Amino acid sequence: MVRKAVVGTVSGTSISFGSAVTFDSGRAEYISIVYDSTNERVVIGYINNSIQNQARAIVGTVNGTSINFGSVTDFTNNNASDDCVAKYISGVHNSTDNKIVFAFQETSENDRGRAIVATVDPSDNSISFGDRVTFETGITFPIQAVYDSNVNRIVIVYGDSSDSQRGKAIVGTISGTDISFGGEQTFETGNTYHIGAAFDSENNKVVIAYKDAGDNSYGKVKIGSPSTNSISYGTEVIFSTQNTNDSNVIYDPIAKKVVILFRDNSDSNTGKYQVGTVVGTGITFEYQQNNDNLPAFNAATGGGYLPHGVFASTENVIPFIFRNQSNNYYQEASVFRNARVATNLTSTNFLGFSDA
Numbered sequence: 292m293v294r295k296a297v298v299g300t301v302s303g304t305s306i307s308f309g310s311a312v313t314f315d316s317g318r319a320e321y322i323s324i325v326y327d328s329t330n331e332r333v334v335i336g337y338i339n340n341s342i343q344n345q346a347r348a349i350v351g352t353v354n355g356t357s358i359n360f361g362s363v364t365d366f367t368n369n370n371a372s373d374d375c376v377a378k379y380i381s382g383v384h385n386s387t388d389n390k391i392v393f394a395f396q397e398t399s400e401n402d403r404g405r406a407i408v409a410t411v412d413p414s415d416n417s418i419s420f421g422d423r424v425t426f427e428t429g430i431t432f433p434i435q436a437v438y439d440s441n442v443n444r445i446v447i448v449y450g451d452s453s454d455s456q457r458g459k460a461i462v463g464t465i466s467g468t469d470i471s472f473g474g475e476q477t478f479e480t481g482n483t484y485h486i487g488a489a490f491d492s493e494n495n496k497v498v499i500a501y502k503d504a505g506d507n508s509y510g511k512v513k514i515g516s517p518s519t520n521s522i523s524y525g526t527e528v529i530f531s532t533q534n535t536n537d538s539n540v541i542y543d544p545i546a547k548k549v550v551i552l553f554r555d556n557s558d559s560n561t562g563k564y565q566v567g568t569v570v571g572t573g574i575t576f577e578y579q580q581n582n583d584n585l586p587a588f589n590a591a592t593g594g595g596y597l598p599h600g601v602f603a604s605t606e607n608v609i610p611f612i613f614r615n616q617s618n619n620y621y622q623e624a625s626v627f628r629n630a631r632v633a634t635n636l637t638s639t640n641f642l643g644f645s646d647a
Contacts, residue, residue: 293313293315293316294315294317294319295314296351296358296360297358298353298356299624301603301605301608301610302606304606306624306625306626308356309355310357312357314335314360314363315349317341318340321395322335322337323335323381323382323393324336324382325391327350327384327391328384328386329384329386331352331353331413332352332413333350333351333352334348334350334411334418335348336380336391338377338378344378344398345375345376345377346365346375346380347363347365348363348364348391348393349363349364350411350416352413352416360416361416361418362417364419364420366393366420367420368420374399377397378395378396378398379396379431379432380395380434381394381434381435381436381447382436383438383445384438385445385465387443388443389410389411390408390468391408391409392406392436392465392470393407393409394406394426394434394436394445396430396432396434400425402431402452403425404425404429404447404449405423405424405425406447407421407423407424408420408421408465408469408470409421419468420468422468424470424472426461426472427451427461427475428453429452429454431450431451431452432449432450433450433484433485435447435448435449435487436448437490437497438490439490439495441492442518442519444464444517445470446460446461446462446488446490446515446522447461448460448499450484451475455482456481456484456504457477457480457483458486458513459478460476460497460499460515461473461474462519462520473519474520474521476523478524479503480505481506482504483503483504484501484502484504484536485501485502485536485537486499486500487551487553488540489541493544493547493569494569496514496515496572497514498514498549499514499540500512500540501513502534502535507532508534508535509535510530510531510533510535510551510565512530512567512574513525514569514571514572514573514574525571525572525573526572529581530551530565530576530580531563531565531585533555533556533557533558534555534556534557535553535556536553536554537596539553539598539600539611540552541600541609541611543602543607543609544602545607546630548566548629549566549569550565550566550600550609550627550629551565551566551567552588552595552613553565553595553598554595554597555585555595559592559593560592560595561589561590561594562588562589562596563586563587563595564585564588564627565577566629588611588613588627589613591616591618592616592617593615593616593617594615594616595613597613598611598612598613599611599613600612608626608627609626609629610626611624611625611626612624613625
Protein backbone atom coordinates (compact mmCIF):
# COMPACT_ATOMS: atom_id res chain seq x y z
CA MET A 292 0.00 0.00 0.00
CA VAL A 293 1.74 3.18 -1.20
CA ARG A 294 1.56 6.38 0.81
CA LYS A 295 0.67 9.69 -0.78
CA ALA A 296 0.44 13.37 0.06
CA VAL A 297 -2.05 15.91 -1.22
CA VAL A 298 -2.05 19.72 -1.13
CA GLY A 299 -5.12 21.50 0.19
CA THR A 300 -6.06 25.06 -0.73
CA VAL A 301 -8.12 26.98 1.82
CA SER A 302 -10.49 29.71 0.69
CA GLY A 303 -12.56 31.22 3.45
CA THR A 304 -14.10 28.23 5.18
CA SER A 305 -13.77 25.84 2.25
CA ILE A 306 -10.92 23.59 1.22
CA SER A 307 -10.10 21.91 -2.10
CA PHE A 308 -7.38 19.45 -3.03
CA GLY A 309 -4.95 18.82 -5.84
CA SER A 310 -3.82 15.40 -7.02
CA ALA A 311 -2.25 12.89 -4.67
CA VAL A 312 1.53 12.38 -4.99
CA THR A 313 3.35 9.26 -3.78
CA PHE A 314 6.12 9.86 -1.24
CA ASP A 315 6.83 6.20 -0.35
CA SER A 316 5.94 3.04 -2.23
CA GLY A 317 5.85 1.06 1.03
CA ARG A 318 3.31 1.02 3.85
CA ALA A 319 3.89 4.16 5.94
CA GLU A 320 2.48 4.65 9.45
CA TYR A 321 2.90 7.01 12.42
CA ILE A 322 3.09 9.90 9.98
CA SER A 323 4.07 13.33 11.30
CA ILE A 324 4.02 16.36 8.97
CA VAL A 325 6.05 19.46 9.83
CA TYR A 326 6.21 22.78 8.02
CA ASP A 327 9.70 24.29 7.86
CA SER A 328 8.83 27.99 7.71
CA THR A 329 12.46 29.07 7.21
CA ASN A 330 13.06 26.97 4.11
CA GLU A 331 9.39 26.87 3.05
CA ARG A 332 9.43 23.09 2.89
CA VAL A 333 7.17 20.31 4.12
CA VAL A 334 8.90 17.52 6.06
CA ILE A 335 7.20 14.16 6.58
CA GLY A 336 8.49 11.79 9.25
CA TYR A 337 7.12 8.23 9.33
CA ILE A 338 7.91 4.55 9.66
CA ASN A 339 7.85 2.11 6.76
CA ASN A 340 6.24 -1.24 7.57
CA SER A 341 7.65 -2.71 4.38
CA ILE A 342 11.22 -2.41 5.70
CA GLN A 343 10.79 -3.52 9.32
CA ASN A 344 9.33 -0.25 10.64
CA GLN A 345 12.40 1.83 9.86
CA ALA A 346 12.01 5.53 10.72
CA ARG A 347 12.38 7.79 7.68
CA ALA A 348 11.81 11.33 6.50
CA ILE A 349 11.32 13.10 3.21
CA VAL A 350 11.23 16.77 2.19
CA GLY A 351 8.68 18.29 -0.17
CA THR A 352 8.18 21.58 -2.00
CA VAL A 353 4.63 22.77 -2.59
CA ASN A 354 4.09 24.03 -6.13
CA GLY A 355 0.59 25.32 -6.66
CA THR A 356 -1.74 22.43 -5.90
CA SER A 357 0.97 19.78 -6.14
CA ILE A 358 4.07 18.79 -4.18
CA ASN A 359 7.49 17.57 -5.30
CA PHE A 360 9.66 15.39 -3.07
CA GLY A 361 13.35 14.82 -2.60
CA SER A 362 14.85 11.47 -1.67
CA VAL A 363 13.85 9.42 1.36
CA THR A 364 16.41 9.37 4.18
CA ASP A 365 16.39 7.05 7.19
CA PHE A 366 16.90 8.50 10.66
CA THR A 367 20.27 6.72 10.48
CA ASN A 368 21.33 8.79 7.44
CA ASN A 369 20.83 5.61 5.37
CA ASN A 370 23.50 3.74 7.34
CA ALA A 371 22.75 0.11 6.48
CA SER A 372 24.55 -1.15 9.61
CA ASP A 373 22.32 0.87 11.94
CA ASP A 374 18.61 0.34 12.58
CA CYS A 375 16.08 2.85 13.91
CA VAL A 376 12.87 0.90 14.36
CA ALA A 377 10.26 3.29 15.70
CA LYS A 378 6.66 4.17 16.54
CA TYR A 379 4.71 7.23 17.69
CA ILE A 380 6.67 9.83 15.72
CA SER A 381 6.02 13.51 16.47
CA GLY A 382 7.91 16.27 14.67
CA VAL A 383 8.27 20.02 15.21
CA HIS A 384 10.21 22.89 13.61
CA ASN A 385 12.48 25.16 15.65
CA SER A 386 12.38 28.39 13.63
CA THR A 387 15.17 30.06 15.63
CA ASP A 388 17.75 27.32 15.10
CA ASN A 389 16.19 26.26 11.78
CA LYS A 390 16.07 22.60 12.78
CA ILE A 391 13.47 19.85 12.76
CA VAL A 392 13.19 17.68 15.86
CA PHE A 393 11.51 14.28 15.78
CA ALA A 394 10.55 12.60 19.04
CA PHE A 395 9.59 8.93 18.90
CA GLN A 396 9.52 5.56 20.61
CA GLU A 397 12.48 3.53 19.41
CA THR A 398 11.38 -0.10 19.52
CA SER A 399 14.88 -1.25 18.61
CA GLU A 400 16.04 0.34 21.90
CA ASN A 401 13.57 -1.26 24.34
CA ASP A 402 10.78 1.20 23.44
CA ARG A 403 12.65 4.15 24.94
CA GLY A 404 11.74 7.72 24.20
CA ARG A 405 14.26 9.14 21.74
CA ALA A 406 14.77 12.39 19.87
CA ILE A 407 16.79 13.38 16.83
CA VAL A 408 17.68 16.72 15.21
CA ALA A 409 17.30 17.05 11.45
CA THR A 410 18.60 19.66 9.01
CA VAL A 411 16.84 20.45 5.74
CA ASP A 412 18.83 21.45 2.66
CA PRO A 413 16.40 23.35 0.40
CA SER A 414 18.77 23.24 -2.58
CA ASP A 415 17.97 19.58 -3.25
CA ASN A 416 15.21 18.82 -0.72
CA SER A 417 17.49 16.54 1.25
CA ILE A 418 17.50 15.97 5.00
CA SER A 419 20.28 14.83 7.34
CA PHE A 420 20.23 13.77 10.97
CA GLY A 421 22.33 14.07 14.08
CA ASP A 422 22.64 11.33 16.68
CA ARG A 423 19.60 9.83 18.41
CA VAL A 424 19.31 10.91 22.04
CA THR A 425 17.33 9.26 24.85
CA PHE A 426 14.92 11.48 26.76
CA GLU A 427 13.10 8.65 28.58
CA THR A 428 14.51 5.22 29.43
CA GLY A 429 11.07 3.73 30.10
CA ILE A 430 8.49 2.56 27.57
CA THR A 431 7.30 5.80 26.02
CA PHE A 432 3.91 6.47 24.41
CA PRO A 433 2.06 8.49 23.33
CA ILE A 434 4.39 11.34 22.32
CA GLN A 435 3.81 14.96 21.31
CA ALA A 436 6.58 17.48 20.53
CA VAL A 437 6.03 21.26 20.76
CA TYR A 438 8.30 24.24 20.06
CA ASP A 439 8.29 27.03 22.67
CA SER A 440 9.50 30.14 20.83
CA ASN A 441 9.61 32.18 24.07
CA VAL A 442 12.46 30.19 25.63
CA ASN A 443 13.62 28.62 22.35
CA ARG A 444 13.15 25.10 23.62
CA ILE A 445 11.57 21.85 22.46
CA VAL A 446 8.98 20.46 24.89
CA ILE A 447 8.20 16.74 24.58
CA VAL A 448 5.00 15.59 26.26
CA TYR A 449 4.53 11.84 26.70
CA GLY A 450 3.20 8.92 28.67
CA ASP A 451 5.64 6.77 30.63
CA SER A 452 4.34 3.19 30.50
CA SER A 453 7.20 2.01 32.74
CA ASP A 454 6.02 4.38 35.46
CA SER A 455 2.29 3.54 35.71
CA GLN A 456 1.57 5.38 32.44
CA ARG A 457 2.07 8.75 34.11
CA GLY A 458 1.95 11.85 31.96
CA LYS A 459 5.27 13.67 31.78
CA ALA A 460 7.05 16.42 29.90
CA ILE A 461 10.70 17.27 29.37
CA VAL A 462 12.48 20.32 27.93
CA GLY A 463 15.14 19.97 25.23
CA THR A 464 17.85 22.37 24.03
CA ILE A 465 19.24 22.23 20.50
CA SER A 466 22.94 22.78 19.91
CA GLY A 467 23.97 22.26 16.31
CA THR A 468 22.72 18.81 15.36
CA ASP A 469 22.47 17.65 18.98
CA ILE A 470 19.74 17.96 21.60
CA SER A 471 20.08 17.71 25.39
CA PHE A 472 17.39 17.51 28.04
CA GLY A 473 16.62 18.70 31.54
CA GLY A 474 14.75 16.56 34.04
CA GLU A 475 11.32 15.07 33.37
CA GLN A 476 8.35 16.62 35.18
CA THR A 477 5.11 14.71 35.86
CA PHE A 478 1.84 16.47 35.04
CA GLU A 479 -0.53 13.53 35.62
CA THR A 480 -0.10 10.57 38.01
CA GLY A 481 -3.02 8.65 36.50
CA ASN A 482 -3.01 6.61 33.30
CA THR A 483 -2.35 9.16 30.56
CA TYR A 484 -3.24 8.53 26.93
CA HIS A 485 -4.24 10.37 23.74
CA ILE A 486 -2.00 13.38 24.37
CA GLY A 487 -2.21 16.55 22.31
CA ALA A 488 -0.27 19.76 22.91
CA ALA A 489 0.28 23.21 21.42
CA PHE A 490 2.20 26.37 22.28
CA ASP A 491 0.14 29.45 23.18
CA SER A 492 2.35 32.33 21.98
CA GLU A 493 0.16 35.00 23.60
CA ASN A 494 0.66 33.60 27.10
CA ASN A 495 3.90 31.67 26.50
CA LYS A 496 2.35 28.45 27.75
CA VAL A 497 2.15 24.86 26.54
CA VAL A 498 -1.43 23.59 26.52
CA ILE A 499 -1.56 19.83 27.17
CA ALA A 500 -4.77 17.88 26.52
CA TYR A 501 -5.03 14.21 27.40
CA LYS A 502 -7.24 11.32 28.42
CA ASP A 503 -7.04 10.43 32.12
CA ALA A 504 -7.91 6.73 32.08
CA GLY A 505 -7.55 6.70 35.86
CA ASP A 506 -10.44 9.17 36.25
CA ASN A 507 -13.36 7.93 34.14
CA SER A 508 -11.40 8.55 30.92
CA TYR A 509 -12.20 12.27 31.16
CA GLY A 510 -10.54 14.71 28.81
CA LYS A 511 -8.32 17.05 30.81
CA VAL A 512 -5.98 19.97 30.27
CA LYS A 513 -2.85 21.05 32.08
CA ILE A 514 -1.13 24.37 31.35
CA GLY A 515 2.64 24.07 31.28
CA SER A 516 5.09 26.91 31.91
CA PRO A 517 8.47 25.96 30.39
CA SER A 518 11.77 27.45 31.46
CA THR A 519 15.16 26.83 29.89
CA ASN A 520 15.49 23.32 31.34
CA SER A 521 12.27 22.49 33.19
CA ILE A 522 8.50 22.89 33.14
CA SER A 523 5.87 23.55 35.82
CA TYR A 524 2.10 23.13 35.67
CA GLY A 525 -1.13 24.68 36.77
CA THR A 526 -4.13 22.79 38.11
CA GLU A 527 -5.83 20.25 35.84
CA VAL A 528 -9.11 21.27 34.22
CA ILE A 529 -11.66 18.92 32.65
CA PHE A 530 -12.62 19.83 29.09
CA SER A 531 -14.93 16.84 28.54
CA THR A 532 -16.59 14.36 30.91
CA GLN A 533 -16.91 11.91 28.06
CA ASN A 534 -14.55 9.04 27.22
CA THR A 535 -12.09 11.22 25.31
CA ASN A 536 -9.73 9.87 22.64
CA ASP A 537 -7.44 11.24 19.89
CA SER A 538 -6.97 14.70 21.40
CA ASN A 539 -5.40 17.28 19.08
CA VAL A 540 -4.69 20.87 20.17
CA ILE A 541 -4.34 23.82 17.79
CA TYR A 542 -3.57 27.38 18.84
CA ASP A 543 -5.35 30.24 17.03
CA PRO A 544 -3.13 33.36 17.45
CA ILE A 545 -5.78 35.69 16.03
CA ALA A 546 -8.56 34.65 18.41
CA LYS A 547 -5.94 33.90 21.11
CA LYS A 548 -7.70 30.62 21.83
CA VAL A 549 -6.94 26.92 21.67
CA VAL A 550 -9.19 24.45 19.86
CA ILE A 551 -9.22 20.86 21.11
CA LEU A 552 -10.43 18.29 18.59
CA PHE A 553 -11.22 14.82 19.90
CA ARG A 554 -13.11 11.59 19.37
CA ASP A 555 -15.98 11.01 21.81
CA ASN A 556 -15.94 7.30 22.58
CA SER A 557 -19.02 7.73 24.79
CA ASP A 558 -21.03 9.03 21.85
CA SER A 559 -20.42 6.50 19.08
CA ASN A 560 -16.93 7.90 18.34
CA THR A 561 -18.28 11.11 16.89
CA GLY A 562 -15.92 14.04 16.33
CA LYS A 563 -16.25 16.82 18.95
CA TYR A 564 -14.43 20.00 19.85
CA GLN A 565 -13.86 22.36 22.75
CA VAL A 566 -12.55 25.94 22.70
CA GLY A 567 -10.49 27.42 25.52
CA THR A 568 -8.66 30.58 26.58
CA VAL A 569 -5.54 30.38 28.74
CA VAL A 570 -5.66 32.57 31.85
CA GLY A 571 -2.48 32.51 33.91
CA THR A 572 -1.72 28.84 34.57
CA GLY A 573 -5.36 27.84 34.05
CA ILE A 574 -7.85 27.73 31.20
CA THR A 575 -11.50 28.64 30.72
CA PHE A 576 -13.75 26.90 28.24
CA GLU A 577 -16.52 28.17 26.04
CA TYR A 578 -18.66 25.06 26.35
CA GLN A 579 -19.91 23.34 29.46
CA GLN A 580 -17.66 20.36 29.95
CA ASN A 581 -19.85 18.53 32.47
CA ASN A 582 -22.34 17.17 29.96
CA ASP A 583 -22.43 15.19 26.74
CA ASN A 584 -23.47 18.09 24.52
CA LEU A 585 -20.15 19.44 23.32
CA PRO A 586 -20.41 20.57 19.68
CA ALA A 587 -19.54 18.12 16.92
CA PHE A 588 -17.37 18.66 13.87
CA ASN A 589 -18.76 15.36 12.56
CA ALA A 590 -21.83 13.84 14.23
CA ALA A 591 -21.76 10.64 12.16
CA THR A 592 -21.14 7.38 13.99
CA GLY A 593 -17.39 6.79 13.99
CA GLY A 594 -16.85 10.19 12.41
CA GLY A 595 -14.09 11.50 14.68
CA TYR A 596 -11.02 9.30 14.34
CA LEU A 597 -7.55 10.87 14.49
CA PRO A 598 -8.33 14.56 13.92
CA HIS A 599 -5.29 16.72 13.13
CA GLY A 600 -5.31 20.41 12.28
CA VAL A 601 -3.13 23.47 11.73
CA PHE A 602 -3.69 27.20 11.80
CA ALA A 603 -3.82 28.73 8.30
CA SER A 604 -2.67 32.34 8.68
CA THR A 605 -3.73 33.45 5.20
CA GLU A 606 -7.41 32.84 6.01
CA ASN A 607 -7.19 32.85 9.83
CA VAL A 608 -8.90 29.47 10.04
CA ILE A 609 -8.06 25.94 11.19
CA PRO A 610 -8.29 23.31 8.44
CA PHE A 611 -8.14 19.77 9.77
CA ILE A 612 -8.45 16.18 8.63
CA PHE A 613 -9.99 13.12 10.27
CA ARG A 614 -11.02 9.56 9.47
CA ASN A 615 -14.72 8.81 9.10
CA GLN A 616 -15.72 5.26 9.93
CA SER A 617 -19.17 5.89 8.47
CA ASN A 618 -17.55 6.61 5.11
CA ASN A 619 -15.27 3.56 4.78
CA TYR A 620 -12.67 5.17 7.06
CA TYR A 621 -11.84 7.67 4.33
CA GLN A 622 -9.85 10.75 5.24
CA GLU A 623 -12.08 13.82 5.22
CA ALA A 624 -11.45 17.49 5.83
CA SER A 625 -13.23 20.45 7.41
CA VAL A 626 -12.39 24.06 8.19
CA PHE A 627 -13.01 25.74 11.55
CA ARG A 628 -13.14 29.48 12.23
CA ASN A 629 -13.12 30.83 15.76
CA ALA A 630 -15.46 33.62 16.75
CA ARG A 631 -13.48 36.87 16.81
CA VAL A 632 -15.84 39.12 18.76
CA ALA A 633 -18.49 36.97 20.40
CA THR A 634 -17.43 35.27 23.64
CA ASN A 635 -19.38 32.10 22.90
CA LEU A 636 -19.36 29.98 19.78
CA THR A 637 -22.59 28.77 18.25
CA SER A 638 -23.22 26.19 15.59
CA THR A 639 -23.05 28.93 12.94
CA ASN A 640 -19.41 29.64 13.85
CA PHE A 641 -18.33 26.22 12.67
CA LEU A 642 -18.25 26.10 8.90
CA GLY A 643 -16.66 23.60 6.59
CA PHE A 644 -17.12 20.57 4.43
CA SER A 645 -15.67 17.13 4.00
CA ASP A 646 -13.89 15.51 1.07
CA ALA A 647 -13.14 11.80 0.84
